[in-house]
Amino acid sequence: DTEVTQTPKHLVMGMTNKKSLKCEQHMGHRAMYWYKQKAKKPPELMFVYSYEKLSINESVPSRFSPECPNSSLLNLHLHALQPEDSALYLCASSQSPSAGITDTQYFGPGTRLTVL
């Protein structure tokens, strides 16, 4: 089973709202990722958690705040977003981020976010 789940599927929010995206995997993977994807573009990496610790932040604005409560869950907290933040937000996970091992990232279905 290589399933990554994401909720909600769709989210519409105003620029003053606070909302959260949720991602879950039960494959025992120890690396989890957030990506942002605009229409007709490839996914862009935002954050990486490895063994529940933030390993990479690709200079993402502070209005996006990631959280990894445990090895199966990944959240993305959203606050004071801009209309240009509207996109498909993808979560992914991979088995082992250890050096020397090339592991495959498995993506969830995504959350379609619209900021009004």
Add this chain to the structure above:
Amino acid sequence: EDQVTQSPEALRLQEGESSSLNCSYTVSGLRGLFWYRQDPGKGPEFLFTLYSAGEEKEKERLKATLTKKESFLHITAPKPEDSATYLCACKSGGSNYKLTFGKGTLLTVNP
């Protein structure tokens, strides 16, 4: 800087008309090349991982191959349900986590 280039940007085929998609890469110390399929509004679906030149992998109508400079995704006798965007991504020796993606090939298979 790592670069991944996919061609063509878009490809239209008739059902049953076999063809190939190309992914050329310039990556420092390739550790893996990945093919994904993505349907509109959905997350990428994993297809193949290739690790070394000469490697080939097959799944139903799809076959992926790898050389030292490029990878091909061969589609044999495609069906309309094969219509999707196909993404190629590479992982270099410089990172345990980062993938460099190509811009994708939009494949349309007409019945």
